[in-house]
Amino acid sequence: MKSRTFKHGFYPLVLTAALGLGNAQAASDMVVVGYGGAGQKAQDVAFFQPFAAVDQSKVIQSEYNGEMAKIKVMVDTGNVDWDVVQIEGPDLMRGCEEGMYERLDWTRLGHADQLIPEAAQDCGSAALVWSVAIAYDTDKLAQAPTSWADFWDVRKIPGKRGLRKRAVYNLEFALLADGVKTEDVYKVLATPQGVDRAFAKLNELKPYIQWWEAGAQPPQWLMSGDVVMTSTYSGRIADAAQKGSHLGLVWPGSLYGMDYWAIIKGSKHVDQAKRFIAFANQPDAQVNYVKQIPYGPTNTQAAAQLDDKLAQWVPTAPQNLKGALSMNVGFWVDHGEELEERFNAWASK
Incomplete structure (x- = not known):
């Protein structure tokens, strides 16, 4: 070099x-x-x-x-x-x-x-x-997830799910899982009712969540079988896949910033x-x-x-941007502190 x-x-x-x-x-x-x-x-x-x-x-x-x-x-x-x-x-x-x-x-x-x-x-x-998307092990999961609704469906796909221990990302994903359209996520989240709706959806999944804090954890957990699916930074999965691991990404519903x-x-x-x-x-x-x-x-x-x-692994490739959500940075600047406090209180219960 x-x-x-x-x-x-x-x-x-x-x-x-x-x-x-x-x-x-x-x-x-x-x-x-x-x-x-x-x-x-x-x-x-x-x-x-x-x-x-x-x-x-x-x-x-x-x-x-x-x-x-x-x-x-x-x-x-x-x-x-x-x-x-x-x-x-x-x-x-x-x-x-x-x-x-x-x-x-x-x-x-x-x-x-x-x-x-x-x-x-x-x-x-x-x-x-970056992009945060759903990842799974193609060898261990016979039926691949296609959306955040699948991520939340523990009957259809039993097992633990990995999510980052922050409000950011998770509130968006919860609303997508609850049927909110990509273009409406931040409109809904900007209302008290929308925030309550996101936390209510997270409540449904809470018993099945394994929280990650470091970006290296999701691919490790997938390969070890600790979780069946996880949110993750796309680059971590691409890196693991290029080194021979059979990990896949679900781009629709991904969040990028x-x-x-x-x-x-x-x-x-x-x-x-x-x-x-x-x-x-x-x-x-x-x-x-x-x-x-x-x-x-x-x-x-x-x-x-x-x-x-x-x-094909890059978040900004046209095919990967289809159905993806762009992070509203201004929203998180205005509301991030209060939402993270609420999330931490909720997660600790």
Whole structure:
């Protein structure tokens, strides 16, 4: 990878000339935090290692489950141990409003015109397009599920189900299981009656739910037979399937959105972090990432380079978007805190 990067001589030129951020060697020991597992291994190959080689700097990795409380404590106390974090859209927007992240100057970062809509945000740059969908083991389940209604039907398909231990995703899926049309999900969820309806539907399934918190758990549980079906990040299943596991995805009813790179306010390596984001937005780096794990690229030039075999696993492929639901980030920014509190209280009973 190093030889390929230096051979073309492209990345160093972009990083130093376009950003104008000074000597690439001035900053070191930047800490980048992601969600671990196969996704972060892919980021290491496509982004972290090549960037460190080009930038002649050091990248230290860590991982978390998306807990915002830890970041808030860092910012509030001024003891910022992390620099760049991978973060979900609603958490990015809330944190940006609260001053938890550095604001980005896209005239200096560049590539904004190449990115898909909503990728270039005030405090974040989209790292990938993800999808949460139903997954199952094709060897262990004779009758494949086709919808969230099937996911909820424990008589038709007996056994445990895996769901992420958050309100986000699950309230949408519950309404889809209850017959709400994709285009109406957030209209219904925006009403108190709609929220009650979603929780009532979750109640029906609660005795059969096994909660996951880390993205690596769903494929592991499917392969071990702990659950018969589970919600999951599509890239985790694609990665397992490409390595020989007989896991399948149900794309209709999937929920898709973006994760972002954000720089924590008070980072000691802001310039290096901005160079990293510029690097990660380049088409070649993103194509390399998708080859490692098939999440959707955020650079349109990268998306145009994907072959059909790879595109079948990518959330933004036209055939996979049919019947899919786009996450309403604004809804979760406005209502996420109260709904997560209600969900946690409900889940603990």
